[in-house]
Amino acid sequence: MKDDGIVKEIPSKSAKFSDWYTAVVLKAELADYAPVRGCMVIRPYGYTLWENMQQRLDARFKATGHVNAYFPTLIPESFFKREARHIEGFAPEVWWVTHRGSELLEEKLALRPTSEAIINAMFAKWVKSYRDLPVLMNQWCNIFRAEKATRLFLRTSEFLWQEGHTLHVSNEEAEAEALKILDLYLDFIRNDLAIPVLAGLKPDSEKFAGADKTFTMEAMMPDGQALQAGTSHNLGQGFAKAFDIKYLDENNTEQHPWGTSWGVTTRLIGGLIMTHGDDRGLFLPPRVAPFQAVIVPILFGKNDEAVLAKCREAVAALEGVRVKLDDDTKQTAGWKFNQYEMLGIPVRVEIGPKDVEKQGAVLVPRDGGRRTADGGDSGKSSGHSGKRFIKFADLKTEVAKLLDEVQQNMYQAALERMQAMMSEASDFDGFRKQLEAKPGFVKVYWCGKQECENRIIDETKTTPRVMVSGEQDESKGKCIACGSETGTTIHYARTY
Ligand SMILES: [Zn+2]
Numbered sequence: 001m002k003d004d005g006i007v008k009e010i011p012s013k014s015a016k017f018s019d020w021y022t023a024v025v026l027k028a029e030l031a032d033y034a035p036v037r038g039c040m041v042i043r044p045y046g047y048t049l050w051e052n053m054q055q056r057l058d059a060r061f062k063a064t065g066h067v068n069a070y071f072p073t074l075i076p077e078s079f080f081k082r083e084a085r086h087i088e089g090f091a092p093e094v095w096w097v098t099h100r101g102s103e104l105l106e107e108k109l110a111l112r113p114t115s116e117a118i119i120n121a122m123f124a125k126w127v128k129s130y131r132d133l134p135v136l137m138n139q140w141c142n143i144f145r146a147e148k149a150t151r152l153f154l155r156t157s158e159f160l161w162q163e164g165h166t167l168h169v170s171n172e173e174a175e176a177e178a179l180k181i182l183d184l185y186l187d188f189i190r191n192d193l194a195i196p197v198l199a200g201l202k203p204d205s206e207k208f209a210g211a212d213k214t215f216t217m218e219a220m221m222p223d224g225q226a227l228q229a230g231t232s233h234n235l236g237q238g239f240a241k242a243f244d245i246k247y248l249d250e251n252n253t254e255q256h257p258w259g260t261s262w263g264v265t266t267r268l269i270g271g272l273i274m275t276h277g278d279d280r281g282l283f284l285p286p287r288v289a290p291f292q293a294v295i296v297p298i299l300f301g302k303n304d305e306a307v308l309a310k311c312r313e314a315v316a317a318l319e320g321v322r323v324k325l326d327d328d329t330k331q332t333a334g335w336k337f338n339q340y341e342m343l344g345i346p347v348r349v350e351i352g353p354k355d356v357e358k359q360g361a362v363l364v365p366r367d368g369g370r371r372t373a374d375g376g377d378s379g380k381s382s383g384h385s386g387k388r389f390i391k392f393a394d395l396k397t398e399v400a401k402l403l404d405e406v407q408q409n410m411y412q413a414a415l416e417r418m419q420a421m422m423s424e425a426s427d428f429d430g431f432r433k434q435l436e437a438k439p440g441f442v443k444v445y446w447c448g449k450q451e452c453e454n455r456i457i458d459e460t461k462t463t464p465r466v467m468v469s470g471e472q473d474e475s476k477g478k479c480i481a482c483g484s485e486t487g488t489t490i491h492y493a494r495t496y
Contacts, residue, residue: 009023009027010023010024010027010279010280010281010342011023012279013222013277013278013279014222017222017223017274018223020277020279021270021273021274021277022152024273024277024281024282024342025046025152025153025273026152027281027342028045028046028281028282028342028343028344029043029044029045029046030042030043030045030046030049030152030153030269030273030282031043031046031152031153032152033150033152036157037148037149037150037157038146038147038148038149038150038155038156038157038158039150039156039157039158040150040152040153040156040158042160042266045290045343046153046269048290049269049272049284049288049289049290050160050266050269052287052288052289052290053192053193053268053269053288054140054162056188056192056287056288057162057188057264058138058140058162060184060187060188061138061162061164061184064136064180064184065136066136066137066138066164066166067136067137067138068137068138068139068140069137069138069139070139070141071112071115071118071119071122071139071141072112072118073111073112073141073142073144074097074109074110074111074112075109075110075111075112075115075117075118076107076109076110077096077107077108077109077110078107079117079118079121080094080110080117082117082242082243083116083117083210083238083239083242083243085209085210085238086116086117086209086210086239086242087209088209089208089209089210090113090114090145090209092146093113093145093146093147094110094111094113094144094145094146095110095111095113095144095146095157096108096109096110096111097109097110097111111144112141112143112144113143113144113145114143114163114261114263115139115141115163115165116165116210116235116239116261117243119137119139119165120165120239120240120242120243120245120259121243123135123165123167123240123243123245124243124244124245124246127167127245127246127247127257128247128248129247129248130169130247130248130249130250130255132247133167133168133169133247133257134166134167134168134169134173134177135165135166135167135257136164136166136177137164137165137166138162138163138164138165139162139163139164139165140160140161140162141160141161141162141163142158142159142160142161143158143159143160143161143163143265144157144158145157145159151270151496152270153266153267153269153270153273154227154267154270154496155496159265159266159267160265160266161263161264161265161266162263162264163261163262163263164181164260164261164262164263165259165260165261166259166260166261167240167245167257167258167259168257168258168259168260169249169255169257169258170258171234171236171258173258174234174235174236174258174259174260175213175234177260178213178215178232178233178234178260178262179215179232181232181260181262182199182215182217182232182262185217185229185230185232185262185264186199186217188264189217189219189229189230189268190411191287191411192285192287192288193268193271193272193275193285193287193288194275194276194285194407194410194411194414195219195229195268195271195272195275195411195414196219196220196411196414196415196418197217197218197219197229198217198218198220198441198465198466198468198491199215199216199217199218199466199468199469200215200216200466200467200468200469200471201213201214201215201216201466201467201469202214202215202216202231202464202465202466202467203446203453203464203467203490204450205450205453205464206463206464206465207233208231208233208261210235210238210239211233211234211235211236211238211261212233212234212235212236212238213233213234213236214231214232214233214234215231215232215233215234216228216229216230216231216232216465216466217229217230217231218441218465218466218491218493219271219275219418220417220418220421220422220440220441220493221271221274221275221496222274222275222417223274223439224421224438224439224440224493224494225439225493225494225495225496226441226465226493226494226495226496227267227270227271227274227495227496228267228465228495229264229267229268229271230262230263230264230265230268231262231263232260232261232262233260233261233262234258234260235258235259235260235261236258236259237256237257237258237259238259239259240256240257240258240259241256245257272284272285272288275414276344276410276414277344280338280341280342281341281342281343281344282342282343282344283344283346283366283367283410284344284345284346285346285406285407285410286346286347286403286404286406286407287407289322289344289345289346290322291322291323291324291343291345292321292322292323292345292346292347292399292403293318293321293322293323293324293345293346293347293348293349293399293403294323294324294325294326294336294340294345294347294348294349295311295314295315295323295324295325295326295348295349295350295351296326296333296336296337296340296348296349296350296351297310297311297326297327297333297351297352298333298350298351298352298353298355299329299333299352300352300353302353303353303356304329306353306356307351307352307353307355307356308327310351310355310356310392311325311327311351312325312327313392314349314351314361314392314395317392317395317396318349318395318396318399319396320396321396321399321400321403323349324340324345326340333350341366344366345366346365346366346403346406346407347363347364347365347366347399347402347403347406348363348364348365348366349361349362349363349395349399350362350363350364355392359391359392359393360389360390360391360392361389361390361392361395362387362388362389362390363387363388363390363398363399363402364386364387365386365387365402365405365406365409366406367386367406367409367410367413368386368387386402386405388402418440420440421438421439421440421441422440422441422442422443422491423438423440423441423442423443424442424443424444425442425443425444425480426444426445426477426478426480427478427480428456428459428480428481430480431444431456431460431480431492432459432460435460435462435494439493439494440493441465441491441492441493442462442491442492442493443471443489443490443491443492444456444480444489444490444492445477445478445479445480445486445487445488445489446464446479446480446481446486446488446489446490447479447481447482447484447485447486447488448486448488449479449481449482451481451482452479452480452481452482453481455481456480456481456492460492461494462492462493462494462495463492463493463494463495464490464491464492465490465491465492465493465495466490466491467488467489467490467491468489468491471489472487472488472489473487473488477489
């Protein structure tokens with residue numbers, strides 16, 4: 001990776017989106033292709049990003065009373081068959097283990113494509129009384145769902161996720177839990193990942209296999225395709241009945257509890273890359289970036305020791321900030337600027353001989369102006385410059401302030417982009433035209449009939465993404481497929 005042309009090797013985001021995406025993932029060393037088709041290796045930089053995301057989610061789960069556990073990867077086939085809709089929905093994606101060594105197994109075992117079957121089977125053993133409820137459990141693990149092609153982080157046969165599984169005494173409680181988790185996810189994705197989303201209900205055809213209701217967050221990628229960013233399901237009593245989970249209520253009557261399940265995956269990393277990256281590479285939101293700031297010494301071969309000493313002082317001053325000091329004297333500052341912009345580090349701290357003299361430093365946000373190696377401006381800034389000279393004594397507060405600013409700006413910029421990719425259509429022809437003219441979310445009225453949905457899907461290759469809460473019943477309109485009156489609106493989009 002020691003060549004100056006590193007950034008030039010990334011194709012243009014606007015012209016070749018898919019190539020751009022793959023190049024960024026590989027160049028930034030987030031992930032790589034594995035020997036088995038459909039599989040990926042998450043490299044240390046990508047895994048650190050995932051760990052930061054994990055920590056921030058995990059803290060939220062625990063703050064709302066959830067505890068972590070771990071269930072096995074191997075799940076007997078018969079467990080899957082207990083919930084009919086569940087096995088039907090997952091059948092095409094399941095990997096099966098058929099042998100122990102060379103010995104054929106009596107019953108084949110699934111590599112978990114999700115864990116409702118095994119977890120609810122165990123819940124049946126543990127839940128006996130209303131005093132055992134609610135059960136609020138989460139698991140961090142890997143998941144297997146067969147894919148023929150590989151799209152790093154977006155479509156892989158094995159990925160990482162968390163899956164929450166809960167049981168409650170009533171449908172109201174289960175519904176409240178599913179919605180509480182949706183809110184928790186929204187807080188995480190908007191405030192930590194700076195990704196705007198539409199949130200609400202999935203139509204029945206897009207529900208999780210076995211769920212009564214699926215709530216979803218849908219993000220819009222710059223190429224006009226929607227990305228399902230996380231789901232929370234109200235499972236009703238389907239799994240509790242299928243797995244014979246029963247408890248005695250306060251009147252000593254046997255009852256089935258009500259369940260939920262919910263998850264987000266490493267796919268969010270794909271969403272992050274696509275949402276914030278640009279022609280220079282990655283751009284990571286400060287709250288989850290492996291490095292929030294990089295310190296680059298500006299060396300001229302004169303007073304270098306004083307500059308490097310000041311840089312080390314800066315590392316100490318920035319305690320609590322995830323910071324990297326690049327004191328490699330073989331690479332130019334210009335090369336380092338490109339490199340760390342490509343890696344998406346949100347803030348760069350530059351310290352040169354003049355800064356040492358003036359007891360200062362220069363801060364440059366990743367989305368701000370660029371300074372060339374000789375200290376001048378390249379003038380190639382897109383938007384606000386954001387570059388600032390600060391007093392060294394204020395380093396920590398100024399960096400913290402700039403990180404906050406960058407975090408807010410990233411969300412704002414992404415929100416404006418998403419809003420520019422939302423439109424409405426009142427009839428089928430208009431819908432078709434809108435899809436061509438302006439790829440993104442197109443909101444339409446829909447009567448709720450499956451045949452109308454099928455027609456839209458078949459003729460336009462879009463899928464219904466989400467019925468946004470609060471948008472329903474605001475006014476009556478006509479279903480774009482059959483023309484009948486309805487108060488239900490739904491956002492369609494092409495999708496990954
Ligand atoms: Zn209709």
